[in-house]
Every structure is written in structure tokens, then in C-alpha cells.
Amino acid sequence: MxxxxxxxxxxxxxxxxxxxxxxxxxxxxxxxxxxxxxxxxxxxxxxxxxxxxxxxxxxxxxxxxxxxxxxxxxxxxxxxxxxxxxxxxxxxPHVKRAQMAARELVNEGYDVVIVGEKNHPEVKSILEWAEKNTTIIETAAEAEKFAPCQRLGIVSQTTVSGMRFEEIVLQLLKKSSDIKILRTICTATDQRQKAAMELAEKVDVMLVVGGRNSANTTKLAKLCEKKCITYHIETAEEILPEWFIQSENLSALKVGITAGASTPDWIIKEVTEKLKVYDEL
Ligand code: SF4
Structure with a gap:
């Protein structure tokens, strides 16, 4: 392996x-x-x-x-x-920046759109800092329905994908002639998703390690599923031997590991160590 x-x-x-x-x-x-x-x-x-x-x-x-x-x-x-x-x-600090960006836009007289998930705690916190005249938009379809306004300010949830942000902004550009965009995206999510997809393309099996209640880990698993057999696990104990030992050529089997932004190093290490055991079978 x-x-x-x-x-x-x-x-x-x-x-x-x-x-x-x-x-x-x-x-x-x-x-x-x-x-x-x-x-x-x-x-x-x-x-x-x-x-x-x-x-x-x-x-x-x-x-x-x-x-x-x-x-x-x-x-x-x-x-x-x-x-x-x-x-x-x-x-x-990246979240703080998004919170302050929303507040500044409102103070400057803009109606504000936060691009992000309505129920995410970070987005709720940005909304609360903005205080008024602020709408959360999750999809391009919602952006299409957004009512035109005089001045429009746009910020984003830090973990929104660059692609989603651009799709939504494209729709919002039609809604005002005075638009200020503050792209408050942090690169961590995009980096992890891109690296996971690149690896999933090269291996036979992907293990995505992280909490089942972690949105970013679940998203990584969904992306990897499109490329190869993928298992979302929380800990090394969940790994089953049949995922690997049925392989005709175990020594050549390529297994990729990725983990969400909330997965501790020690859990990733335990997963790697457990895989090495199969390697010795
Ligand atoms: S993904 Fe991590 S680094 Fe990026 S904004 Fe969230 S907490 Fe900060």
C-alpha cells in the first residue's frame, strides 16, 4: 500500500x-x-x-x-x-476582518450582502456586527432575486469557495451602479479542497478524516467522492480492513489522506499509523 x-x-x-x-x-x-x-x-x-x-x-x-x-x-x-x-x-483575525468590513460598509451607507451560509455561526456573527441593512445570500439564484439598491457592499463568509463567491457577485453586479466588494475569503478552505481533489485524482481510495459535524470535512468528502472511493472517518478505529485487503494488489494500492480544518494532527497521525499495519500484512 x-x-x-x-x-x-x-x-x-x-x-x-x-x-x-x-x-x-x-x-x-x-x-x-x-x-x-x-x-x-x-x-x-x-x-x-x-x-x-x-x-x-x-x-x-x-x-x-x-x-x-x-x-x-x-x-x-x-x-x-x-x-x-x-x-x-x-x-x-480573518473572521474579525469580515465582521469589521460589514460594519464599515453599513456605516458608509451601503446596503450589505454577506455571501455565505445563513445558519453558520460565523455568518450570524458578521450579520450582528453589521447591525442593519444586511442580507445573507447563499446561492446565485437568491442573488438574482435580490432587489436593486442605490449602494451595495459585498462581503463573504471566510470559508466560502472562490467559485461560489464569483457566481453570486456576478448576479449582484446587476443590482446597483455603486458597488464595493470586500472579498473577505480566507485561503485555508480553498487550499484544502484543491489539494484533496488533486490527490483524489491520483489514488484508489481516499480517507477524509474529521468530525461528522464539521461542514468543511463533509465538503472535502463530497468532493473526493467524485474522483475515487472515499470514506469519511472521525478516528482510526473506524477504518475497516476490507476497504483494502480485498484489493487484488495490496502492495500497489494507493491510499490518500486528507483532513478538515478542524481535525487535530494526532488523529491524522493515528490514521496513517493504522494504515501502515495493513501494509505489513
Ligand atoms: S478557515 Fe481557519 S484561518 Fe480561515 S477564517 Fe476560518 S478559522 Fe480563520
Whole structure:
């Protein structure tokens, strides 16, 4: 068996930074607002190290609150302050930039469109920073129906694909003669998707490692499925021998590994180690 790793995989800069900040503040009286990342194994590990995850602010009455990389709206900052809690902000700087871009556009008198997923926490946080005159658009069809306006400002969810953003912007260009576009996309998602697709084209089987509740990992699996046999796994324990040992020529079988931006390095390593065992059969 030949094992290949995607050129870009696993933790992005914002997630690495948020976890580092959480660990630095782990004192047993410290909570992230929502799971720090969409990876149950990492959330559990942090809990063991003294960083709990709370669903909402009402259940936190003392200690430190860590805002995760997705960010939150301004009201949450006020509520944390009002409750007398210590605040540690691990919002990814790229997300912060998108939040501030939306707010500035509104202050400059633009109607604002956020290109992104309506239910994503990051998009909700950008919407809350914009405060008013802001619409979330997910698809080109929605953009086509958007009512024309005098001045239109456009920002994006950081993890939107470049292609989706361009399709939507193309429609929105027809809606105003005064348009300001702030392309607040971060490259981490595009890099991981591109690298996964390139690898999936060259191998027989792809393993996509990451939380089933992680949107970016699920998306990687969907993209790889189009190119070769693909399995989405959370941990090395889920790997089944029959995926490989039925192969007529096991020694020549090419297996690719990729992982979402919320998948810890140690899980990727465990997957690689487990595959090496089959290699020795
Ligand atoms: S995907 Fe990009 S914007 Fe989101 S947390 Fe990672 S680095 Fe930050």
C-alpha cells in the first residue's frame, strides 16, 4: 500500500490559534462559548485539560469565557462584561476582518450582502456586527432575486469557495451602479479542497478524516467522492480492513489522506499509523 497525504490538510491558522489560546487559559474555570471546533475528540481532550464547552452564556456564571474562532456578535461581548466574566477573544483575525468590513460598509451607507451560509455561526456573527441593512445570500439564484439598491457592499463568509463567491457577485453586479466588494475569503478552505481533489485524482481510495459535524470535512468528502472511493472517518478505529485487503494488489494500492480544518494532527497521525499495519500484512 502506498500512502499519500494531501498537500494542505488539518488545522488552519485560526483553529490552531484558538486552541493555543484555550490551552493557555485552561484553569478548570474556563469555558468556550460553543465547542471550540467541530471535532468531538478535540473538545473532549480540552475538557480533560480544564477547558469546558458551554452551549450558551446563561449557563456560565464564573471564570473565563473564550470566544471561539467563528466569532460572536457585539451583544455577547456586552453580556460577558455585564456578568462580570473574564473574556478571552480567540476569534480568528480573518473572521474579525469580515465582521469589521460589514460594519464599515453599513456605516458608509451601503446596503450589505454577506455571501455565505445563513445558519453558520460565523455568518450570524458578521450579520450582528453589521447591525442593519444586511442580507445573507447563499446561492446565485437568491442573488438574482435580490432587489436593486442605490449602494451595495459585498462581503463573504471566510470559508466560502472562490467559485461560489464569483457566481453570486456576478448576479449582484446587476443590482446597483455603486458597488464595493470586500472579498473577505480566507485561503485555508480553498487550499484544502484543491489539494484533496488533486490527490483524489491520483489514488484508489481516499480517507477524509474529521468530525461528522464539521461542514468543511463533509465538503472535502463530497468532493473526493467524485474522483475515487472515499470514506469519511472521525478516528482510526473506524477504518475497516476490507476497504483494502480485498484489493487484488495490496502492495500497489494507493491510499490518500486528507483532513478538515478542524481535525487535530494526532488523529491524522493515528490514521496513517493504522494504515501502515495493513501494509505489513
Ligand atoms: S478557515 Fe480561515 S477564517 Fe476560518 S478559522 Fe481557519 S484561518 Fe480563520
Amino acid at each position: 502506498k500512502i499519500f497525504l494531501a498537500e494542505y490538510l488539518g488545522f488552519c491558522y485560526g483553529v490552531k490559534r484558538a486552541i493555543k489560546i484555550a490551552k493557555e487559559n485552561a484553569d478548570g474555570k474556563c469555558c468556550t462559548l460553543g465547542p471550540i471546533i467541530h471535532n468531538p475528540q478535540m473538545v473532549e481532550r480540552l475538557r480533560e485539560e480544564g477547558v469546558d464547552a458551554a452551549e450558551n452564556l446563561s449557563s456560565i456564571n464564573e471564570g473565563t469565557v473564550i470566544i471561539r474562532s467563528h466569532g460572536v456578535g457585539p451583544k455577547i461581548y456586552d453580556e460577558i462584561k455585564a456578568k462580570g466574566l473574564r473574556l478571552v477573544d480567540a476569534t480568528c
